[in-house]
Amino acid sequence: MDKYTSLKDSIRFMEKNATDNTVKKIVKQSDKEHQKNSKKQWIITGVLAVVISIITLIFWRRKNKNLHKKYEEMISKINSRKENSSIKSLEIIRNNETKGSIRIPEDTVKSLLEKLEKFEASEKYLRKDASLTWLANNLNTNTKYLSEIIKIEKGKNFSNYINGLRINFIVDKLYNDPKYREYKINHLVEENGFVTHKVFLAAFKNEYGVTPSYFIEKLKVSEQLNKAHIST
Missing domain, CATH: 1.10.10.60 (Homeodomain-like)
Incomplete structure (x- = not known):
């Protein structure tokens, strides 16, 4: 009975270790996949940020250009009002x-x-x-x-x-x-x-x-x- 009990405990210990190792492998694999996904997300986020910044800059420059053109038209109108x-x-x-x-x-x-x-x-x-x-x-x-x-x-x-x-x-x-x-x-x-x-x-x-x-x-x-x- 002592040998049986010892053997049973050994089996349980081995099963527990096997289960723990399996869980650790799964967790480790999940961590790797999570890290890869995080890197992808950061890369995608960075690319989107750059694209949005470029688009914003283009619109900002275009808006400033249009506003400056209207300003020049204002000055022209002011001067033409005096003449006509x-x-x-x-x-x-x-x-x-x-x-x-x-x-x-x-x-x-x-x-x-x-x-x-x-x-x-x-x-x-x-x-x-x-x-x-x-x-x-x-x-x-x-x-x-x-x-x-x-x-x-x-x-x-x-x-x-x-x-x-x-x-x-x-x-x-x-x-x-x-x-x-x-x-x-x-x-x-x-x-x-x-x-x-x-x-x-x-x-x-x-x-x-x-x-x-x-x-x-x-x-x-x-x-x-x-x-x-x-x-x-």
Whole structure:
């Protein structure tokens, strides 16, 4: 019985060792496979990160290129506005005859164009209460005629027309007067007759395709480059 018990214990010990070795082999094999998979995952993750970075860089460069192009177009518009400030009355009248949905007498068209030119020069469009009715009353005309003339001449509705004048005003200020570039956006909003910050940003981007912050930043960089060029 002692020998039987000893033999039985030996068998159990051998079976246990065999089982432990098998388990160890399985675990070791699993660890190797896990390490291989981890390496593959790291490699795949690294490749994806590189690809995403390259794509992001391409889009970033393209976006910057487009923004810079719009900035250059802004500068061109600012300079061209100074050169072409006169209104082509005859062309507007011709457009009114061919495209206008409302027939407006020729003398009324001329009169309204002259009054609009004076209105734009007076900077009354900066008033927060500027509306189509208010402007029509000030120009001694009706809202239908005024709205039609603005649509034909500017290709805009009244709201976009007024906002465009306000944006052009602040753009000229930012371009010609460096102190305006130090003002906060909220101050520019208040000074230009806009009711909210959101409307100002939307109107600015609608008019020129860039944000006021981007325009100010580019002007500052350009100013620094000019100073460096002069000093050298």
